[in-house]
Every structure is written in C-alpha cells, then in structure tokens.
Amino acid sequence: MRRVTLEEVARVAGVSRATASRVVNGASTVDEALRHAVERAISSTGYLPNIAARSLVTRRADAIGLLLPDERRMLGDPHLASVVSGVTGVVRPLGVHLVLMMTGPGTREQALSDLRCGRLDGVILVHTYPSDPVPRQLIAEGLPVVLAGRPLDPMPITYVDVDQTAGAALAGRRLKSLRCGKIATITGPQDTPAGQDRLTGFMAEVPDAVVVHGDFTRQSGAAAMEQLLRCCPDVDGVFIASDLMANGAIPVLHRGGRKVPDDVAVVGFDDSTAALTSEPELTTVRQPISDMAAEMARQLLRQITKPRSPVTSVVFEPSLVVRESG
Amino acid sequence: MRRVTLEEVARVAGVSRATASRVVNGASTVDEALRHAVERAISSTGYLPNIAARSLVTRRADAIGLLLPDERRMLGDPHLASVVSGVTGVVRPLGVHLVLMMTGPGTREQALSDLRCGRLDGVILVHTYPSDPVPRQLIAEGLPVVLAGRPLDPMPITYVDVDQTAGAALAGRRLKSLRCGKIATITGPQDTPAGQDRLTGFMAEVPDAVVVHGDFTRQSGAAAMEQLLRCCPDVDGVFIASDLMANGAIPVLHRGGRKVPDDVAVVGFDDSTAALTSEPELTTVRQPISDMAAEMARQLLRQITKPRSPVTSVVFEPSLVVRESG
DNA sequence: GAAGGGCGTGAGAGCGCTCTCCCAATCCTG
DNA sequence: CAGGATTGGGAGAGCGCTCTCACGCCCTTC
Known part of the structure; x- marks a missing residue:
C-alpha cells in the first residue's frame, strides 16, 4: 500500500504542487475554484501530509x-x-x-x-x-x-x-478562624521554593506556630506528626504542607487518641487526590494544576x-x- | 547559530557523506582509521543527526x-x-x-x-x-x-x-484460609473483561459468596459496601475487585462499627497506591504493571x-x- | 490606450539524510 | 601470476514537503 503524496493530490486536482501545499496549509491567496478542486482531491485520495518532510523544511518538530x-x-x-x-x-x-x-x-x-x-x-x-x-x-x-x-x-x-506564600497564609487564617490555640505546621523540604514559601507564608500569619520538618512524602508526614505529638501534645491545629504528608499524619493523630477535626484541626496543601482518600477528607489549599x-x-x-x-x-x-x- | 550537518562532518573527517552516515549508524564495514576520523569530527563539530531528515527516508518516526x-x-x-x-x-x-x-x-x-x-x-x-x-x-x-x-x-x-481469574482465586483462597465464614465480593463493571474475570475467578473458589456490584470507582465501592452491610450484616470477609473501591469501602465498614481485619477481612486487587493510603493498609492482589x-x-x-x-x-x-x- | 500595480500560480531549489549502485583496491586461490 | 571473489568507499538519486521567485493576468488610473 503506497502512501499518497502532495504531488499526486496536485495531479488529481490539476494544479501545481505549490498550490496544493497552499491549500493544505490554509493560505488565503488561493482561488475558490482551485481550493475546492484540491480539497476534493485530498479527500478522494485520502491524502495525509508527511510530517517528517514538512518538519525537515519548516524546522519544527511540532x-x-x-x-x-x-x-x-x-x-x-x-x-x-x-x-x-x-x-x-x-x-x-x-x-x-x-x-x-x-x-x-x-x-x-x-x-x-x-x-x-x-x-x-x-x-x-x-x-x-x-x-x-x-x-x-x-x-x-x-x-x-x-x-x-x-x-x-x-x-x-x-x-x-x-502563590505558595498566599496559599499558606490562607491555611493559617483558617486555623485561626477555627479558634485553634496551639497551632503547628509540618513543613516541606526547605531546599525547595514550595517548601520554603509555604513555611514563610504560614509563619507570617501564625508567628508563634510550632515548626516540624517533613519532606512532602507520606512517611515523613507520619514521622513529623509523631514528633509533634511528643514535643507538643496540646496542639489543636496543624497546617501540613502537602496532602500526601497529611495522609500519613492523620492516622498517627488517630492512634494518638485525637479526633480530627474535633481535637486537632488539619489543613493540607495541594488538593490532590490524597485529600479525598484521607479520613476525614482534607481541608486543603487548592492549586489549579x-x-x-x-x-x-x-x-x-x-x-x-x-x-x-x-x-x-x-x-x-x-x-x-x-x-x-x- | 547554524546546525551542523552530516556533510560538514564528512568534510572535516575527509570522507564522503556516505561513510559518515555509516559511522553514525554503526555499520560494521568501515575502516578503523576512517571511523575514528569521523568520530573525532562528530565530537569536534558537535554534530547531531536531524531526525526529520532521517525519518523522511527511513519512514520511521521513532x-x-x-x-x-x-x-x-x-x-x-x-x-x-x-x-x-x-x-x-x-x-x-x-x-x-x-x-x-x-x-x-x-x-x-x-x-x-x-x-x-x-x-x-x-x-x-x-x-x-x-x-x-x-x-x-x-x-x-x-x-x-x-x-x-x-x-x-x-x-x-x-x-x-x-491472569485476572487466577488473581481473584488467590483472594478467595486467602479469605478462606483466614477462616472467614460469610464471604462476599464487590465486583467491577461486568462489561469489562477484568470485571468479569475477577468475579468468575473468585466464585470458582468461593461459590457461595454474596455478590454486590461496583464499577471500580471509589464511590461505587462505598455504595456497594453500604448495600452489603444492609443485606448481609454478618459478613466477615470481602474481596473487593479494585483497591480504589476498597479505599471507598473501608471507611463505610468503620462507620458501621466493624474493625478491619478483626471483624471483617478485606482483600483488594491491583496493588495500586490506593492500597497504601487505606487504613489499615490493604492486602491485595498485585499486578506487575x-x-x-x-x-x-x-x-x-x-x-x-x-x-x-x-x-x-x-x-x-x-x-x-x-x-x-x- | 498605455503604463503601473496587485494578485494568483507554477517552476524549481533545496531541507539533511539514507541507501543503492558502482568502482577501485585488496585478497585469495589454483 | 592471472583470474575471480570480496571488501570498503564515493557518487548521486531520491524521500515529500515548503517557500522563494518570477511570470502572467487583470484591474486600475491618467
């Protein structure tokens, strides 16, 4: 089975290859009658442009x-x-x-x-x-x-x-409006912009928050929460810098005898699917990915x-x- | 900034374009000395083959x-x-x-x-x-x-x-070995081969299992579990045909006052990330995706x-x- | 009615590569 | 040492497309 070329379309339509090319690429300077002839030829032959050949001359890979x-x-x-x-x-x-x-x-x-x-x-x-x-x-x-x-x-x-900073501030304001007294945050890795900004944005809103570090992974979320409960058992509001970490942290809270959100309110970040698989479902900062x-x-x-x-x-x-x- | 072509490489190496092409494509019939000359020319010029041109003649898009x-x-x-x-x-x-x-x-x-x-x-x-x-x-x-x-x-x-059927059978055998007395399954959509096979494979192993239908989504898993608890409250072992459905079903079990796995054992299918975000983590049938x-x-x-x-x-x-x- | 200006069309030159010849050089064999 | 076989390299023909350029044609305009 041979492939149809522009040459062939042009022959069928009774025009030159150049004109056929013009029609294919939607140039406006083609006579209506010829354009129709070419379009008919295209559909009757089932022509499809060869991308490699086009790419070779246009120098675009698309x-x-x-x-x-x-x-x-x-x-x-x-x-x-x-x-x-x-x-x-x-x-x-x-x-x-x-x-x-x-x-x-x-x-x-x-x-x-x-x-x-x-x-x-x-x-x-x-x-x-x-x-x-x-x-x-x-x-x-x-x-x-x-x-x-x-x-x-x-x-x-x-x-x-x-705007990571603004997002974290949103989380901070939410926890404050919930009348949390002892607020903490589990951060992302501090060598990433997102990790940094989510911390600074949050601290700007809740300057006296307790800070525990994580690295955005589920495991680190669990570990950080264990650490937090040990060093600060009266915490009642936590901003966790990623939903995935929150996903790891919440079971730790449960095992520690805390109910979410009654004893400890949790706000995540990302609005990823992890926010929906948590129990309870996560209040979180949404990024329009x-x-x-x-x-x-x-x-x-x-x-x-x-x-x-x-x-x-x-x-x-x-x-x-x-x-x-x- | 101009692009380097094979022509140029050939000129630098003092060979023909054909020979340069042979070296680039690893043909074995090239003299060692010339091959080295070409390789030197390639690295000194920073030559990279133009894929579009190659594609045009080889008729492969790669x-x-x-x-x-x-x-x-x-x-x-x-x-x-x-x-x-x-x-x-x-x-x-x-x-x-x-x-x-x-x-x-x-x-x-x-x-x-x-x-x-x-x-x-x-x-x-x-x-x-x-x-x-x-x-x-x-x-x-x-x-x-x-x-x-x-x-x-x-x-x-x-x-x-x-082998979906064999996988479902594995799940069935697991529940039986756990000495579950009242076994049920939440199925996938029955208009898909996976949905069908997981059911038939399971039924072959546990012929008297209670069957409730789902469609592989988390929501359907939750709904199916509610239905199951209503129609069959003494169930103590469930095979859920996808981890995602299990993810939706387990909270329903908890809300219904059942502990997993003490009161009800649950086996999923897929070994997807959903298996790890469940609480407790899911026993499941692994597909080596x-x-x-x-x-x-x-x-x-x-x-x-x-x-x-x-x-x-x-x-x-x-x-x-x-x-x-x- | 001649000169000028658009505008639409076709011819043809590549784009950079592969691959098929074909020739020259080398090797083997009798 | 001649003849054939084998091997490596070069010339050149495309692959199918775009795009420039030049050439008609027709419509103005004075």
Whole structure:
C-alpha cells in the first residue's frame, strides 16, 4: 500500500504542487475554484501530509517534551495526570505532540539533545531539583523552556507557579478562624521554593506556630506528626504542607487518641487526590494544576513561535477548599 | 547559530557523506582509521543527526503513542505512572519517543491519522471500552498496536494482561484460609473483561459468596459496601475487585462499627497506591504493571520492526501481597 | 490606450539524510 | 601470476514537503 503524496493530490486536482501545499496549509491567496478542486482531491485520495518532510523544511518538530523528575517520586505524584491533561488540552488541537520523559540516568541529557537536534521544539520542566544544571543550559542556548514552579535560584526563565506564600497564609487564617490555640505546621523540604514559601507564608500569619520538618512524602508526614505529638501534645491545629504528608499524619493523630477535626484541626496543601482518600477528607489549599499546566503550554508555544521573547512568568492564586478535617 | 550537518562532518573527517552516515549508524564495514576520523569530527563539530531528515527516508518516526481513556477516569488511575515508566524504560534507550494522548473528542481519530501519516510507528491502547471501533480499524490497516488488557470481544490483536481469574482465586483462597465464614465480593463493571474475570475467578473458589456490584470507582465501592452491610450484616470477609473501591469501602465498614481485619477481612486487587493510603493498609492482589507495560513496549516494537508478525499475547501471573487488612 | 500595480500560480531549489549502485583496491586461490 | 571473489568507499538519486521567485493576468488610473 503506497502512501499518497502532495504531488499526486496536485495531479488529481490539476494544479501545481505549490498550490496544493497552499491549500493544505490554509493560505488565503488561493482561488475558490482551485481550493475546492484540491480539497476534493485530498479527500478522494485520502491524502495525509508527511510530517517528517514538512518538519525537515519548516524546522519544527511540532512536539514538546514534559520532563518529569525521577520515577520514584513521580509514581506517587497525583498531580501528574492533571498536568498532562492540562498540557495536552492546549497542545493537541494545534497538532503538537506531548512527549513524556522521565529523569533516569542520562535522560535529562537525552531531552537536551532532542531539543538541540530539533526533535523537540521545547520542554516543560517539572520539579527541577536545586542546582539542576539543565535549566541554565537551556536558557544559555536559547531553547524554549518553561518551568513548573519557581526555581530556587533566580534566573531569567519563564515559570508558572501558584502563590505558595498566599496559599499558606490562607491555611493559617483558617486555623485561626477555627479558634485553634496551639497551632503547628509540618513543613516541606526547605531546599525547595514550595517548601520554603509555604513555611514563610504560614509563619507570617501564625508567628508563634510550632515548626516540624517533613519532606512532602507520606512517611515523613507520619514521622513529623509523631514528633509533634511528643514535643507538643496540646496542639489543636496543624497546617501540613502537602496532602500526601497529611495522609500519613492523620492516622498517627488517630492512634494518638485525637479526633480530627474535633481535637486537632488539619489543613493540607495541594488538593490532590490524597485529600479525598484521607479520613476525614482534607481541608486543603487548592492549586489549579490543570489551568497552570495549560498556561505552561501556552507560554512554551509562545516561546517557540517567537524565540527569545521576554521572560513572563505567571503566578496563580490559590484557594481554600473546606472539607471535614479543619 | 547554524546546525551542523552530516556533510560538514564528512568534510572535516575527509570522507564522503556516505561513510559518515555509516559511522553514525554503526555499520560494521568501515575502516578503523576512517571511523575514528569521523568520530573525532562528530565530537569536534558537535554534530547531531536531524531526525526529520532521517525519518523522511527511513519512514520511521521513532515515536509510539500511549492512548489513554477519557481524562476523568484516568485522573484517578494510580496505574498510569507505572505504565508510563515501564514503557519509557524499554523505549527510551532505543531513542524512541513516547507520546501521550488522551481520549477527548476526536482524539482517537487523531491517533489514527498520526499512525497513518507516519508520525507514530505504533500505539499502546489502554482500557478500550466495549465496542470501541479503534482496535479493529488498526488491525484492519495492519498498523502496529498492543492492547493493555484482553479485549472484551476476541480479536486477532496482541495484548498484555494479568491472569485476572487466577488473581481473584488467590483472594478467595486467602479469605478462606483466614477462616472467614460469610464471604462476599464487590465486583467491577461486568462489561469489562477484568470485571468479569475477577468475579468468575473468585466464585470458582468461593461459590457461595454474596455478590454486590461496583464499577471500580471509589464511590461505587462505598455504595456497594453500604448495600452489603444492609443485606448481609454478618459478613466477615470481602474481596473487593479494585483497591480504589476498597479505599471507598473501608471507611463505610468503620462507620458501621466493624474493625478491619478483626471483624471483617478485606482483600483488594491491583496493588495500586490506593492500597497504601487505606487504613489499615490493604492486602491485595498485585499486578506487575510496570513489567507488563515493558512487555507491551517490547511487543509493539517487535510489530514495528516486523510488520504483520503473528499475534502473541502475554499473560502475567498475579501474586498476593499480604498487609494488614486481611 | 498605455503604463503601473496587485494578485494568483507554477517552476524549481533545496531541507539533511539514507541507501543503492558502482568502482577501485585488496585478497585469495589454483 | 592471472583470474575471480570480496571488501570498503564515493557518487548521486531520491524521500515529500515548503517557500522563494518570477511570470502572467487583470484591474486600475491618467
């Protein structure tokens, strides 16, 4: 079975290859009659443009990469699906492919060379770790890139994030409005912007809060809560900097004989699926992940279309989702 | 900044483009001295092959698609990440891209035309719904495709699945060995092969089990458990056909005053992350999702390399993971 | 009625690569 | 040492598309 080429469509329509190409690409300078002839020829032959050939001359791959952190952390990340659907929602209608890449040995390098050899038009980088060299390399080479989340060190790069500080403040205000007297927080890792901002935002609202550190994992949430109950048994309100940690912490509270929210109110962060699998369901700070992902896609597309366009990061407003836990 | 071409590498190395190409593609018939010259030229110029040009002549896109079901169901699917990592693990080292596609309006058609126009070499289809026309279209056109999970209607298509029946039997045997007297099951949707097989496999082992239907969602698990407690309050062992449903069902059990596993033993299916977020943690039937995904990738790659090769489906053995719930 | 300006069309030159010839050089064999 | 076999390298023809450029044609405009 042979593939139909533009040449063939042109022959059937009785026009030149150039005109057929114009119709395929929606140029406006084609006579109505000829346009119809070409369109008929396209549908009668079942023509589909060969992307490789087009790509060769336009120097666009019409594909972008989504570079995810190492597998272990990602496997538990309930955000992933929302990110993917937000990005594809923007990108698919434009015929742009979304290529998924996980950080493994050498994979970040892979993505870089895919970008350099024109196989990918740009990448969205999720969760770069501190001191990750990739973002800097990308901006140095002028390659289109958008970061999910503000980078730890300031650099001239487009990112999309939620206002973490404001979100944590929301949580603080909620606990205060619940008339909690002894308030604590379980933090995220302090070498990440999100971890830092959620702490500072919360402390600004509740300056005398007890601070226990976690690292965003479920296990660390459980461990931190054990520590908290030991050092501060009269706590009656906790802001836990991720739903996943809250998910690990709440059973510890139960085992410690506390009822949630009656004895201890709990507010999480993320509004991930973990918020719904908790018992009771989590009051949490919502990040509009899907919208943010869509915005990342739009920003990336803009950079691809207009290279070296100015850096314009976007910060979304978080909101409080009140459920049962606090 | 200009891109380096093969032509340039050849000039620097003092050979023809053909020889340079041979070195790049690892042909064995190149003299050691020349090979080294070319390799030096490649690294000194920073040459990277242009994929579009290569693709144009080899007629391979070196990209495969992962076609996922509609977003709503997928968002809650904890398997996704394992599937992705299993597939990329096989496919990336070979330089093959994984393109993620979600079923939206017209997206399945998109995937088909991507396949037809050579933009994708093959697809992995996850969760086709009953009477989905896409699998048949694909096999009719001889396009490489692998199904995740046995199709409902038998058709000559390669699929990878776990032995659902055997897995459910494992669950049944576990509950019997726990000396449960009154055993029940909450099923998956009976219009899916997994839903059917998990029921029949379980019933073969526990013929007198009480049957309540669910549809694999958390909500349906909760609803089914309420129904079960009403119609059969003395139940002391339940096989729930998905961890997600078990996740919804266990709180209902608690609210009904039953302790898990003391009063009611619970066994789930999937060994998804939902099994770990349950309280207590779920005893469940494990499907080696990541291995299965890797196998799907291998099968697909084989089909791409050797078109029209015979259909060879692979069925994996499930295993029982004993945790706290039963 | 001639000159000027659009506008739509076709010819053709690539884009960067692979791969099929074909030729030259080397090797073996009798 | 001649003949054939074998091997490595080069020339060049595409792969299917886009896009520039130049050429008609028709519609103005004085």
